[in-house]
Amino acid sequence: MQFKLTVNNKKYEVDVDGETPLLWVLRDSLHLVGTKFGCGVGQCGACSVHMDGVITRSCLLPVSIVGDANITTVEGLSEKNDHPVQIAWRDIDVPQCGYCQAGQIMTASAFLAQNNNPSKEEIKEAMHGNICRCATYKRIEKAVEKAAELTQTIK
Ligand code: FES
Numbered sequence: 559m560q561f562k563l564t565v566n567n568k569k570y571e572v573d574v575d576g577e578t579p580l581l582w583v584l585r586d587s588l589h590l591v592g593t594k595f596g597c598g599v600g601q602c603g604a605c606s607v608h609m610d611g612v613i614t615r616s617c618l619l620p621v622s623i624v625g626d627a628n629i630t631t632v633e634g635l636s637e638k639n640d641h642p643v644q645i646a647w648r649d650i651d652v653p654q655c656g657y658c659q660a661g662q663i664m665t666a667s668a669f670l671a672q673n674n675n676p677s678k679e680e681i682k683e684a685m686h687g688n689i690c691r692c693a694t695y696k697r698i699e700k701a702v703e704k705a706a707e708l709t710q711t712i713k
């Protein structure tokens with residue numbers, strides 16, 4: 559079946575089964591492979607994207623219900639990799655193997671869009687559903703703090 563999708567502000571048309579999780583449409587049909595498969599059951603956050611700005615697990619989202627929503631993947635977060643979260647991630651040198659990091663960045667950016675002056679506890683709470691097998695959690699928390707500072711400076 560044909561579906562029209564808006565991903566990173568670009569229009570696409572894909573021909574897939576309506577039950578196909580958005581994750582696989584992004585990766586296999588659109589070749590946007592920054593979004594990762596981790597668990598496939600909504601428990602790890604590796605597949606996180608924004609759906610109209612709201613953090614969404616693309617492994618659980620059938621493509622048939624995306625509709626007109628604007629999907630943002632890590633490839634579309636900024637034009638020059640200069641989103642405050644991306645800058646902070648580089649400054650703090652967060653990743654180890656890197657596998658979970660797109661999901662972490664997408665979760666952090668959706669969170670900071672709602673709350674750009676979070677407490678340490680709020681950061682922990684916002685990020686707690688994103689698993690990192692390399693246990694980069696301390697650096698993630700520092701980077702979210704730094705990104706929040708950068709977001710305030712930019713405004
Ligand atoms: S792959 Fe989607 S939450 Fe783990």
Ligand code: FES
Nearest residue numbers: 655656690691692
């Ligand atoms: S950096 Fe390796 S899983 Fe998170």
